[in-house]
Amino acid sequence: MDAFPDDARPGQVPEWLEPWTDVSGVESSLVKPLHGRYLPGCRGWAKFRSWDTTVTIVGAITGTLNRLQLLVFGRRHDPGGRLRAVGRTVPLRPDAARHVAEHLTAAVPRHP
Template sequence: MERLLADAPAQLTLTPQTADLEQVSDWLVNWTVAAGIEGVVSKRLTGRYEPGRRGWSKFRTRIVTEAIIGGVTGSISSPETLLLGRFDRRGRLRYTGRSHPLTSEQRAALAELLSPPRMPRRGAIAHPWPQALPASWSGQLDRPEPLPYAQVEPSVVAEIDADVAFEHGRWRHRVRYARARPDMSVYDVPLLLGEGEDPFGTETG
């Protein structure tokens, strides 16, 4: 494979491989988070790829970080999933992803914290995201149509557990909501950074 791709264009990259577990550990700790790569895939050295079968295992790197709740599916009084965002360098709240379904306990606790968007000041935007959420934003293959949701005042910080597959300013997969962070201001949440910058600045796990 290396010989075949020796003269390939730069955008066609050969996936690195190793049988050294220390090298794998270094990739997971120092490389996958910064590069926004999900993790590593392992297979037996003698294993073969066969149609319709997966003879390999995937280990995803995960991070604990924060995001701002900008909307919910369901209703504010009974949220089903969270729509999350982060401020960019210009102070705009940008959509960054969606959570897995909430538990009944999480729904009840969040219902006490969430509120509808406040009436905007003259000349200001009531809410920074369109209604419904464009299908190209949500990125869910099982739902190609726009996503209706309830907008909320973006004042609540959520602690989330996410894998590090982060591209075009969004988490590629749904994140897991852990808890609200009333001790944090929305301005304490990491900024949404540009391509090539570490979007997390948090510990891996």
Template sequence: MFDVLHLDGTDLTAWPYARRRAALETLFADTPLRAPFTLCPSTTDPATAREWLTWTAAGLEGLCFKRLTEPYRPAARGWGKYKVRATEDAIVGAFTGPAAAPRTLLLGRYDTTGRLRFTGRTTTLPQTAGRAVAALLTPGGPAHPWTGWTFPARWGSRDVLDVTLVHPQLVVEVAVDVARDAVGGWRHPARLHRVRPDVSPEAVPPFGT
């Protein structure tokens, strides 16, 4: 938990964040709250914040920040977020949108058994990038490892994508954050960085890494 808006029948939304944070820390100190309730760490020290950004191996996605003097404003974006991103290689297994200029790419990695696993999807590609990638893709055919699969339109959604399968031979480099889903895929869309014709699918790190 990183904020408290109501406490003991009192509306705290007009309080500055520094005062709400103090109330939240007092609540945790006075109440034996246990998991899944956890007090999110907070700091005003830049050096401490920079150290936290090195904790990606522990699953830290990034940092949220807010002015200490601001009240809570419903339906307004009062928090900023800085995400830690890394570049990773993945294999293009399918795409959405027109064949001449794909809109997004569906990415995979092989697991240790040799099965191509879906690991994530890119953000919407610029048309120039989509046309450049399209020239390097070939149809997947009936033996494609994802034949019969469905893919969610977004994380946690029941809506499915209309996809075109392609032969899993093209490797791309993408920028991803450290958030993972329950099976090890990338939770948030990846940003296409560049095409990697110099890298073979077999050289891509295994799924889940």
């Protein structure tokens, strides 16, 4: 990719990034001065996240409702209504796991 122009403004970054970062697994892009070095503890580089949203349901969990580890999200993609996994969380911290577990119930026998 060509270097960003010298007169670039942060507000322009999304329009540059949109066409080539819409790839599964790419969460962000890092922008730095052309000849900038990484200096620990110093600012100067900027991370721009790309966000896509969709509606999902918690289709599964790992662990148990008492010791929740992570959530698996699903969507109903086909005419038969089958649930397909579309993503998951990272392992949940204990406090987050307890909070989420308060809102979950065990699956019923006909759960997809």
